[in-house]
Amino acid sequence: xxxxxxxxxxxxxxxxxxxxxxxxxxxxxxxxxxxxxxxxxxxxxxxxxxxxxxxxxxxxxxxxxxxxxxxxxxxxxxxxxx
Numbered sequence: 001x002x003x004x005x006x007x008x009x010x011x012x013x014x015x016x017x018x019x020x021x022x023x024x025x026x027x028x029x030x031x032x033x034x035x036x037x038x039x040x041x042x043x044x045x046x047x048x049x050x051x052x053x054x055x056x057x058x059x060x061x062x063x064x065x066x067x068x069x070x071x072x073x074x075x076x077x078x079x080x081x082x
Contacts, residue, residue, distance in 0.1 A: 002072075004029035007044060015056045015066035021072065058062030 004022055013068055015031075022029045028033030034044065034055065043053040048064055058065040065074050 001026070002063075004065075005032060005059045006030070006056050007032045007034055007047075007058070008056040009034050009040065014054075018056045018058060018068045018071055021068075021075065025075065040080055 004027055006018050006022070008018070008031060009081065010033065017032055018027045025064055031051070032039070034040075041052055043049055044055075048057055054067060056071075058067065060074070065071050
């Protein structure tokens with residue numbers, strides 16, 4: 001199964017929730033701290049392919065999911081388990 005990638009930042013409650021929901025489902029993910037890695041909003045916009053206002057920004061493999069709310073819906077709709 002493809003790994004999830006979560007682009008987030010310190011102090012972001014939704015970033016923490018995204019990591020927690022993925023951990024609770026034992027899904028493989030990579031957390032990327034955009035501040036630590038020096039990733040700007042413009043960099044994220046290039047990766048996502050549209051304007052980015054908030055984090056987290058989440059991918060499943062190469063598929064863009066969205067933020068925490070979209071991740072939650074995606075996991076419920078796709079019934080993803082590993």
